[in-house]
Amino acid sequence: MRTEEVLSGLGTGVWRWAAHTDRVVLDAQAARLLGLPPVRVNVHGSAVRARVHGVDFIELNGILDLALAEGTLAEGRLRVVDTGGDVVRVVRWRMRAQESAAEQIDVVGTIEDLSEEPSGRGEGPRGTSDWRLSREAFLLSAGRSLAEARSTDQVLRVAASLSMPGFSPDGMAVFAVEGDDLVLIGQQGHRAENAEPFRTTPMDFPFPAPEAARTGRAVYIAGREEYARRYPEAWRRAEGVPHRSWAFLPLMAEGRTVGAWMAAFEEVVSFTPDERSVLTTVARMLGQALSDVHVHESERELAEGLQRSMKPAVALVPGFDVAARYVPSGGGLQIGGDWYDVFALPSGQTALVIGDVQGHDVRAAGLMSQLRIAIRAYASEGHRPDAVLTRASAFLTRLNERQFEDPADARFATCLYLQANPAAGTLTVARAGHLDPAVALPDGTMIIHPSDGGLPLGIEDDPVYPVSEHKIDPDETMLLCTDGLVETGGHDLYSGQARLGAAFAATLGAGLETVADAIVDAVAGPGAYVTRGPHSGRSQDDIAFVLLRTAGATRLAHPESERHMYLAVPQTEQQRISDARHQLRGMLYDWATADQIDAAELALSEMIANVMMHTDSTANVMADVTGPPGRRLLRMTIADADGNLPHRRHPGEMASSGRGVLLLQELCDGWGVEPRGDGKAIWAEFREDDVR
Template sequence: MRTDHGASPPRVGEVLDATGTGMWRWDHAAGSVAMDARAAELMGLAPEPVTVSTSVVRAKLHPVDFVELDGIITLAAAEGGIAEGRLRVVGDDGRVRWTVRARLRHLDADRGAGAVRRPGVGTGSVLVGTLVEAPESSEARSAVTGDWRRSREAFLLDAGRALAEARSTAEVLRVAAGLAMPGFSPDGLAVFGVKGDHLVVIGHYGHGEGDETPFLDMPLTTPYPAADVIRNGRAVYLSSPAEYQRRFPATWPLAERFGRQAWAFLPLVAGGRTLGAWMAAFSSPAAFTPDERSVLTTVARMLAQALSRASVHESERELSAGLQRTMRPAHKPDIKGMTVAARYVPTGGGLEVGGDWYDVIPLHAGRTALVIGDVQGHDVRAAGLMGQLRVALRAYAAEGHSPGAVLSRASRFLSGMAGVAHYDDPDTVEHVEDRFATCLYIEADPALGTLDIVRAGHPDPAIRLPDGTLMVRPTAGGLPLGVDPEADYPTTRLVLGPGETLLMCTDGLIETGGHDIDTGWARIRTVFAENPEADLEELADALVRTVHGPASHHWPGPLADRREDDIALLLLSRDAQAVPPRETGRRTVLSVAQSDASRIADARGQLRDLLYDWTAPDQVDGAVLMLSEMLTNVLVHTDGDALMVAEVTGRRGTRGLRVEVADGSDELPHRRNPGELASSGRGLVLLELLAGSWGVDPRGEGKAIWFELREDAPPPDWG
């Protein structure tokens, strides 16, 4: 056989010229198209190599053809496949000049130079291919056209709207289950997510309870279509059971029992990250034409975005709920002779948190502090400052400071917090703007009904009288907290009578809805007038309802969906049969100087004299012993003097004794375990054994340790 060694294969350029074929490159992400001279000529441009934007190509093609081309290119970019179609090129007058056949193949940038594709990383978006002139044909340009295309567009519009409105993962799955795709609708759906290196089922539809069990904790390395989609980021279409069994024989038995005839597994990609996979299963065979794949791909993209938004929203709600829990007392306070109700309603949108808060703080000697305040702003920083300020106020109140001193210290604290610069990274300093807070602080004595009120730029409190009249009580006030660290806060004393109710609130309750201070208080007065017999919980709900609609009956109140401003309110009512003022039968006070320990004996004698007719002699001996230990502890472990206050109240036979020993040291006593021969460390042990109750109260300067006994109490159990 003779071989012609002089022949050579035709070059690419010769073939392209001979067939009238042009080359082009479509960069879907960059929105640009590069063409050689022939492709540019076929596209109606000057016959020279050129790179243009996709908008230029759009202008040269029939509008319907460009929309279809853009859809199949998007699909090819997502699936790594081929995009082809017939395109009508139009002139400046809008008339069709000729028809070209376009073919583009996805160029996977991740597979260049032997690179290994990374799971969860999006594919490239560059396609390369050919353009060749084609005679106009009367044949259908697509397998599905006309009414189906209009139905598809309407379906995608409705699906996008419904998924955009879904606010939780459960709502997204419910919307996905109700989607009726034009011409072909799946009767089985599942959404898979990723947890670590395992596949998890987020939700499913069209399957029985427990059917998801084999897929709940499947490793991503499993030869299962959903795992393959998540690993590679490309859709998997299985048009028949035979194809499923051929491509995934190991996991075919898991799918066989459901009796489906076709499956589509598509990646759920949001923000360039593969979140999971969506399975659409069909009880009838499906060819998965380009149009059908385009619809499925679009739905998968919208579903991924909806699930991503829902996840963010649910995380925000979880954070919001955690922040709100820190804003309020953990338990409803129990104040003898008084009743408390409270509500907190956050502002709408975002994390649903703001700067409003309230608190109820138990103090020494049966007194209670009620606090309500509002940090400037409705953002996370306002909520953070509010939490820090709330803790600081609690600490200052627990130390025993007067109400004015509590707010003065809180103002200095907030001044130190505001305007501080912090670093997000070594090269960036973010300046934090100054913030201030308004606050109303009330120290209540349930027995006497007295209210010691200090106010820092906050709305005045109001009191409802027994006849239902609501009166705003003007009180002396100072600047908002954080404005002037040296500001003073005067105290106003009011008395809350039996049957009267105190209202403390933030300006959100007064001014929401376009009201000013006068019309806002008028609205609140109307609520009180219309609910004369309501208890405090019902009244609190009525106050919130008049501004924002129905409220919850559970402590500490409802969360709102849509709010103009935060609302916090506190209601304090003194029972009609309030506890009467203490009946002080007798009282003695004695100071024991550090330099005169002999006064301890005088204190013991004074206490015995005070209890001369006490009906339980053993209790008298125990009280004297405990007092001696308390005074000795002060003189031994501090550098200051001790002050004893002993008081007997009530009627003979049921009287109560309270003994306090105060000193100027901030160091709190600690219990120790003394040995048999130890000469100290027994004071707190004795208090636990002998006292009816006892405790340590921090004061503004120093502390007081106290114990109480009741005359009718049973003797201590020595067993």
């Protein structure tokens, strides 16, 4: 004997609800208990909801949501009502969610009669309220569902599932105003051939839906004869439908008509004041929901269009592989001032640009677009990187003056312009307040390539931007990025760089596109927020970055891979001494002896400080790590333009200087001074002592 037959003999019905289609299959016993014909049926979910007391249905939704989240069995009691809203019986239901083969959720359950006497209209065994309370519960549920809808399709699905307390539409249609026409955008309960004549209807046609939209007043039709008498032209198109009553209501939002909603019933409905009140309230919520999603979809289309413009095609760079990404922050319009650009120059070289206009709004995106075009134009004229940025700064300054009367509203922009010369293998960089480029070494170590820079664009009319030369060895990867890549997730400069370094180290041997995807996942992927940075209160920011690598190279962990660092410390930027120490420690992250790392950092600080105190020159810092792990050699060289050589002093007990040479003798494995034609260079060496 089948399970369903056994349960039926015990007065228990079986049902299954397919959530993705909102269809319910009821066996004969379940259909009988819900007041439907006692045969196996496959009905729309609204037909079942119309037979359940509104208050109980709201409670059922909450219990079902919890059961779905916990994967447990849900059960409770429901009052079954007739078409007039009177309680006819009380039933117990049990249900559990199941995942179908197509990874869609089905809910299966049972229903049994509790054999309790009903308590009349809207009343139940637990002191429940009348029909008006049921109506309020239904409206709360409908309002919540419509408020959560984020697309037109979602609004239409909610509209199709609405079941009024005590009476439920058997069909519905939603029309939208488009110019001088009323266009059908969704319907349920009608055959396609019956809906087609109403697909597009002029607003001045004598049809009920256009009349409701045109006048802003609802149209109620309580019978087929009334429909034929009042709207003969429309009736000739609608007489094939099985419905007997209709309600056409205007959809209003912010004082304007956005469309019309039709609810159709297979039974004759008198449309009492209470029923009209429910229909009017639902129409208001539906109109507002459609207006809201229209704004949301328009913003999304605008954002997607701007994002496409911010992600230009990456030009081929002879001799190099390039990968680039742009990731919006996810807030507001999801557009901002971050951008990248890669394009060929008439000279045969290639320009790589990364920048960030102040702000995260449409104004920032507009300025970004104009600034990017201007930089392309100046670069195509053949100007050097510093001249390109100087002209771009003047352009943004004039743009601010024309667009913003209040100087406080003016925007600035940071930018890094890199010109790649494949013939010489050099990278010429000019930087306007932007982050320095970073380089990932073949073994995954990430270091910063400091470069001289100037003010952000838009601060001065005629700023000066120093130019620096860089080279990347085979298997090294250069990273150009905006601050969002470093700081997203509440990170500061150092913790953000450590996170990026981990992403590079995890993709050894991978292609450049794979590395780019791994960086995006590390910074903005699902697991990016498990470990927050030290500044968790920081807002998110857009992300843009470009990766550059020698063509055909793949990053492999070579046992004897070399590491190099170069940094210029001008007299006016002595804070870069801290950057030099931080980069050196990064290069030595896997050095065998921690004491040697501390000693090398101290020696580096001392040599740079010697240049700062005793010369007027810039300190050019170079550091190289060579050799196999455990037997590597660190050589640090500090060059300056002063020809006076350091000498050993004998400072007294209270002297505040003069101990630099003594420190080098004690800390280093070797040191020395090399006179040069344009100054001198002092060097110090450390040999790795592998005690592991």
